[in-house]
Amino acid sequence: MRIVCPFCGERELGEFTYLGDAKPQRPAADASEDAVYDYVYLRDNIAGVMSEHWYHGGGCRSWLKITRNTLTHEISTVEPAAGAGAAKVGA
Amino acid sequence: MAEFSWASRSPLEQALVTGVHGARGVEAGILLTEIRNFDLIQVMARRGKGAELAKAAKARFGMAAPDTPKAVQTKDATLIWSGPDQFLVLSKDGKYAMNTLAPAFSGLASLSDQSHARALISISGAKVRTMLAKLLSLDLHPAVFQVGAAAATSIDHTSVTLWRGADQTDGRAVFNLLVFATFAESLWHTTLDAGAEYGIDIRYSEELA
Numbered sequence: 006m007r008i009v010c011p012f013c014g015e016r017e018l019g020e021f022t023y024l025g026d027a028k029p030q031r032p033a034a035d036a037s038e039d040a041v042y043d044y045v046y047l048r049d050n051i052a053g054v055m056s057e058h059w060y061h062g063g064g065c066r067s068w069l070k071i072t073r074n075t076l077t078h079e080i081s082t083v084e085p086a087a088g089a090g091a092a093k094v095g096a
Numbered sequence: 097m098a099e100f101s102w103a104s105r106s107p108l109e110q111a112l113v114t115g116v117h118g119a120r121g122v123e124a125g126i127l128l129t130e131i132r133n134f135d136l137i138q139v140m141a142r143r144g145k146g147a148e149l150a151k152a153a154k155a156r157f158g159m160a161a162p163d164t165p166k167a168v169q170t171k172d173a174t175l176i177w178s179g180p181d182q183f184l185v186l187s188k189d190g191k192y193a194m195n196t197l198a199p200a201f202s203g204l205a206s207l208s209d210q211s212h213a214r215a216l217i218s219i220s221g222a223k224v225r226t227m228l229a230k231l232l233s234l235d236l237h238p239a240v241f242q243v244g245a246a247a248a249t250s251i252d253h254t255s256v257t258l259w260r261g262a263d264q265t266d267g268r269a270v271f272n273l274l275v276f277a278t279f280a281e282s283l284w285h286t287t288l289d290a291g292a293e294y295g296i297d298i299r300y301s302e303e304l305a
Binding site (some may be wrong): 016019061067079085 | 178
């Protein structure tokens with residue numbers, strides 16, 4: 006498997022580490038315990054297209070948001086995660 | 097309070113033995129040179145200041161700092177891309193040090209002195225690409241990785257900054273590697289193992305290539 010880093014170009018999988026689902030959003034400070042529990046522990050186990058965070062630690066050290074099909078490993082989009090290349094991406 | 101006298105030493109001082117390593121009786125296929133006593137400053141744009149930093153850098157260096165994986169040579173420094181909105185300034189004899197660069201990029205970038213935090217290794221020779229192919233997953237074909245190309249990548253799970261310098265006078269390619277000082281010795285041994293079959297001519301130099 007290879008990932009096309011938006012900053013570095015096509016690189017081998019070994020340069021990247023996987024964080025996981027990019028969907029969970031940190032609940033507000035006054036959110037219920039259930040909402041926090043859900044955010045911290047509960048994950049969907051998706052068979053199909055999934056949005057994920059990957060880290061290009063063996064390269065430019067940018068966080069990436071990747072859309073990957075967990076059945077085929079086909080990667081359809083790669084974009085910098087919010088804050089990656091902070092000055093350029095904004096966010 | 098104890099008095100300390102800090103003398104800077106190369107992280108490869110123990111590991112580097114000048115002379116020929118590996119295959120004998122052939123012309124060394126690899127020329128491995130450690131460059132010592134350089135100034136290296138990491139410049140990272142502050143949030144939202146990328147464009148302003150680019151402008152300030154152009155004014156300071158007389159040419160634009162690379163915003164893609166490239167290394168550019170100014171009249172007295174090499175500017176090497178190290179990631180989005182960040183680059184390294186490699187120079188010598190204090191031309192670009194923290195005390196001169198920090199005021200120029202005040203408020204636009206965070207600077208970090210890496211002079212003694214990295215080792216700089218220059219690799220050339222007839223077998224250089226064959227040897228590097230054992231260590232790197234990048235395509236170093238002359239048409240793909242041209243003079244001035246740079247990459248942030250890994251060798252043996254160790255992060256390195258790689259760039260292709262100006263060709264030697266005989267037209268042969270030169271590849272430069274910056275590696276974290278504490279990983280330098282490990283990478284050095286890996287390089288020796290990879291190049292032994294071609295014969296390695298080992299040197300060190302105080303001159304930037």
